[in-house]
Amino acid sequence: MRFRIIVLAKQVPDTRNVGKDAMKADGTVNRAALPAIFNPEDLHALEQALSIKDKIPYAEVILLTMGPTRAAEIIREAMYRGADRGFLITDRKFAGSDTLATSYALSLAVKKLAPYHLVISGRQAIDGDTAQVGPQTAEKLGIPQITYAEEILSLDAKKIIVKRRLERGVEVVNSTLPALITVHSSAPPCRQRIGKLLMKYKHARTVTELQNETKDYTELYNERPYLLIEEWSADDLNADAQNLGLSGSPTKVKKIENVVFQHKESKILSNSDKDIEKLMQTLISSHIIG
Amino acid sequence: MNNIFVYCEVTEERSIADVSLELLSKGRKLADDLKVKLEAVVIGHKVIKPEALLYPFGVDVIHYADDEKLFPYTTLPHTSVIIELFKKEKPEIVLFGATSIGRDLAPRVASALRCGLTADCTSLEIGDHFENKTQTEYRNLLYQIRPAFGGNIIATIINPETRPQMATVREGVMKKEVYSVKYKGKLNKIDARSILKDEDFAVTIIERHLEKSRIDIKNAQVVIAGGYGVGSKENFQLLFDLAEILGAQVGASRAAVDAGFVEHERQVGQTGVTVRPKLYIACGISGAVQHRAGMDQSAQIISINTDINAPINQIADYTITGNVADVIPKMIKYYRKNSK
Numbered sequence: 001m002r003f004r005i006i007v008l009a010k011q012v013p014d015t016r017n018v019g020k021d022a023m024k025a026d027g028t029v030n031r032a033a034l035p036a037i038f039n040p041e042d043l044h045a046l047e048q049a050l051s052i053k054d055k056i057p058y059a060e061v062i063l064l065t066m067g068p069t070r071a072a073e074i075i076r077e078a079m080y081r082g083a084d085r086g087f088l089i090t091d092r093k094f095a096g097s098d099t100l101a102t103s104y105a106l107s108l109a110v111k112k113l114a115p116y117h118l119v120i121s122g123r124q125a126i127d128g129d130t131a132q133v134g135p136q137t138a139e140k141l142g143i144p145q146i147t148y149a150e151e152i153l154s155l156d157a158k159k160i161i162v163k164r165r166l167e168r169g170v171e172v173v174n175s176t177l178p179a180l181i182t183v184h185s186s187a188p189p190c191r192q193r194i195g196k197l198l199m200k201y202k203h204a205r206t207v208t209e210l211q212n213e214t215k216d217y218t219e220l221y222n223e224r225p226y227l228l229i230e231e232w233s234a235d236d237l238n239a240d241a242q243n244l245g246l247s248g249s250p251t252k253v254k255k256i257e258n259v260v261f262q263h264k265e266s267k268i269l270s271n272s273d274k275d276i277e278k279l280m281q282t283l284i285s286s287h288i289i290g
Numbered sequence: 291m292n293n294i295f296v297y298c299e300v301t302e303e304r305s306i307a308d309v310s311l312e313l314l315s316k317g318r319k320l321a322d323d324l325k326v327k328l329e330a331v332v333i334g335h336k337v338i339k340p341e342a343l344l345y346p347f348g349v350d351v352i353h354y355a356d357d358e359k360l361f362p363y364t365t366l367p368h369t370s371v372i373i374e375l376f377k378k379e380k381p382e383i384v385l386f387g388a389t390s391i392g393r394d395l396a397p398r399v400a401s402a403l404r405c406g407l408t409a410d411c412t413s414l415e416i417g418d419h420f421e422n423k424t425q426t427e428y429r430n431l432l433y434q435i436r437p438a439f440g441g442n443i444i445a446t447i448i449n450p451e452t453r454p455q456m457a458t459v460r461e462g463v464m465k466k467e468v469y470s471v472k473y474k475g476k477l478n479k480i481d482a483r484s485i486l487k488d489e490d491f492a493v494t495i496i497e498r499h500l501e502k503s504r505i506d507i508k509n510a511q512v513v514i515a516g517g518y519g520v521g522s523k524e525n526f527q528l529l530f531d532l533a534e535i536l537g538a539q540v541g542a543s544r545a546a547v548d549a550g551f552v553e554h555e556r557q558v559g560q561t562g563v564t565v566r567p568k569l570y571i572a573c574g575i576s577g578a579v580q581h582r583a584g585m586d587q588s589a590q591i592i593s594i595n596t597d598i599n600a601p602i603n604q605i606a607d608y609t610i611t612g613n614v615a616d617v618i619p620k621m622i623k624y625y626r627k628n629s630k
Binding site: 013098099100103127128129130131132133134135136138139140144145146147148161166167168169170171172173174175176179185249250251252253254255256257258266267268269270271273275276277279280281283284287288289290 | 365369389390396402404405408409412413419437438439443445446450452463492493495499509512569589592593604608609611612616617620625627628
């Protein structure tokens with residue numbers, strides 16, 4: 001049996017480049033308006049998976065992501081770096097999912113890929129910074145979680161030993177398998193694309209992407225079936241509609257305030273008590289501090 | 291309405307973490323607003339005098355699970371004890387510290403209870419909500435307010451339907467305040483052995499090394515950086531004082547590092563670290579291009595400098611003309627006066 005590693009990754013809006021149209025009226029993110037990137041800590045997670053594959057030749061790395069059609073970009077990116085294949089969970093029914101609804105959908109997809117040995121994800125995504133989806137997915141799968149992993153110290157078919165990076169130190173833990181690991185940014189960065197793999201997978205597409213291609217890929221895909229990236233809908237996962245998207249999300253966004261800053265003329269203040277108190281009040285009331 | 295619960299984290303010294311005491315202080319206020327009780331959950335072993343420590347924060351009930359298998363913290367046993375307790379007590383609100391432990395535990399609990407959880411709240415309030423779609427009025431919800439999207443937005447999150455409403459809050463966000471030194475609650479001992487199963491011990495700790503926290507200015511939301519103009523190692527201490535209060539990190543210019551005021555790990559700039567915090571306070575930094583390259587993407591910049599023509603002032607949102615040794619103590623004073 002192959003040693004199956006599932007990497008959970010997310011395509012995220014690059015929060016360093018947020019414009020005015022970044023949010024929709026309902027308070028959810030307008031992903032179409034933002035540059036999309038591979039969530040940084042998920043790349044650290046991918047590296048952990050690939051380095052296991054370096055050591056265990058029968059290991060297999062599968063990338064799993066949930067998102068719109070465009071999210072297939074990170075599946076290809078993972079394949080260019082050494083992942084064996086990937087699945088895109090995509091359906092309008094998933095729109096508006098909070099961490100609980102997301103972990104429900106991800107856990108169904110992971111179960112579909114059973115038997116698996118390890119699930120690895122980044123600690124958190126830069127658009128939400130919640131760090132909740134990893135532990136919540138582990139709970140739904142009924143497997144142990146090891147958060148903030150910095151290094152996998154040893155691994156066999158039944159157990160794993162991981163060094164965790166905590167706020168004030170490190171902890172080494174032993175866990176049974178299967179287990180879910182979330183990887184901290186202090187873990188090694190991901191290797192770069194490999195030229196040979198880039199050539200091999202550059203035409204990898206999802207069914208939806210193929211439909212939008214002008215070129216006919218039929219012959220190529222008959223010859224190289226591994227190029228097809230499978231898409232899974234809510235029905236493919238036998239998902240319960242009540243647990244998906246907005247209806248499966250206990251948290252609702254009530255209000256959004258924008259704090260996009262503009263560099264204006266510098267305000268000149270004196271070192272008087274009055275000026276400094278006013279400044280501190282401004283910083284507190286605009287949530288910049290406190 | 292049911293009560294407010296705070297998960298009280300047990301420290302290495304087997305006391306209760308400051309962040310938990312801060313949350314009890316906030317929890318007490320919320321409990322008073324809602325006219326409900328405040329309950330503390332302590333899971334550990336041989337915790338030092340939990341009753342004497344916690345009651346003065348206005349705690350009505352301490353749920354205490356004391357067992358050698360519950361310390362140090364591991365995820366599954368603590369999750370099982372909490373879930374068992376919450377299924378019985380049905381809390382209205384639960385607060386956790388946004389620490390290595392709280393951020394590991396709270397999501398697992400929320401998933402098992404299928405309730406909402408908001409991470410890293412910077413403010414918690416009680417308020418109502420009217421849902422237009424269903425024409426439903428919700429009274430006395432917990433407003434969970436947090437920055438999101440890399441700090442570009444402030445979101446108010448609510449959980450209209452599910453209970454408990456859960457949130458994590460970072461250390462230093464809420465203020466630790468004793469409610470009444472004479473306050474007395476009662477102790478509810480939890481028999482952990484009757485709850486825990488073998489599979490709760492799938493993860494075991496092999497070794498632990500607690501170190502001083504690494505300097506991590508790269509991920510700090512607020513950076514207070516000093517330059518040669520700070521003048522001395524002693525004056526740099528003022529920056530550390532302000533940083534501690536704001537939950538910030540201290541950075542430095544190359545000139546300050548070269549002068550031996552602080553260690554090299556704190557250097558911001560082309561040959562140091564690049565930072566993009568929400569707030570960068572440049573103290574006595576003239577602002578050479580090399581330094582600006584490492585911080586000019588900060589969302590807000592405050593420059594404190596005796597020289598009104600310092601180049602850094604061109605990119606600053608606020609320029610305070612004055613001496614660092616005068617200005618920083620005032621900032622500390624007025625932050626304390628005006629923050630909750």
